[in-house]
Amino acid sequence: MSGHSKWSTIKRKKAKIDAQRGKIFTRLSKEIIIAARNGGPDPAGNMRLKTAIEKAKEANLPNDNIQRAILKGAGGGDGANFEEFAYEGYGPGGVAILLYVATDNRNRTAGEVRHILSKHGGNLGETGCVSWMFSEKGVVVIERSESSISEDDLMLVALEAGADDVKVEEDSFEINTSTGDFEAVKSALIQQGIPIAHSELAMLPQTYVKLLGEEAEKMNKMIELLEDNDDIQAVYTNFEAEE
Known part of the structure; x- marks a missing residue:
């Protein structure tokens, strides 16, 4: 187990989303537009778009906004050329x-x-x-208050699915993965009924x-x-x- 806790930073950003929802929605929509423009409108074949949609839903961006952003990125709407x-x-x-x-x-x-x-x-x-100094990694956070899984069992599930590292914090488990194993690790956790508090691809120092x-x-x-x-x-x- 090693690494640096991200959960306190993530929770701070979540609080900011609540306080500045309009600004955050604009940023999330922009990411969806760019992802759809560069990789196509189907999230099944566009990992960046899939991740952007998941982040948008996590922040409660309305589905209509998500679909409009995808349409703009795919060329079906009038969007800015970012x-x-x-x-x-x-x-x-x-x-x-x-x-x-x-x-x-x-x-x-x-x-x-x-x-x-x-x-x-x-x-x-x-x-x-x-x-x-930075490497792109998948980050998956399990909030301890939301899951009854033991530390040992979580490590077994995560590491068998391909995780690189599991860090145990006072209020969370933080799992790091390679970008290639990110979706497999998330899927394994979901299949085991383990609730994911947050997941993202991030540049970790x-x-x-x-x-x-x-x-x-x-x-x-x-x-x-x-x-x-x-x-x-x-x-x-x-x-x-x-x-």
Whole structure:
């Protein structure tokens, strides 16, 4: 068992979804549009679209919104021509920052990202400066209060299905998988009647940087502002907050 807990971060994001539902719905719809545009409208043959739909349903995005977004992406509706790319940079204390962006105005987004980073002790870097520190993994979270399964039994199910790692936290089990085994692990858990609190494909850092005091406050504020930006689809860092 190894790794770094994501559940507290996920719960914070879930609370933000409730507080800023309209903004989050826009971001989720944009991801569905892009996934359908790039890989087709059938989630059975488009893993990115399938994952995007699952995330949208988890956030209670109405089915009508989901279908409209798929239609736009597939060319049956009037949708924006979003451009996708990544920004890499640093936060206080040398924390690595990896941002995934979908925008219809690259200049606007670049200016907003630079402003947020520079105002809170960070800066943009060159392409490749931090992305090597991250690996794409599947993350599946089981909330302990929602499942009666024992630690040993969960590990057996997850590892036999192809999971790389199971981390035991006070309030959750967090399972990491390769991208190729992500769906197989989720299916195995569902077949065993184990409720999944959250699942996603995410960029996980290999190591973490712990910040304290003012630096941690700046980093938290920076992440909050980046996540609030309409053009930023995902924010990944190797920041570890003080308990």
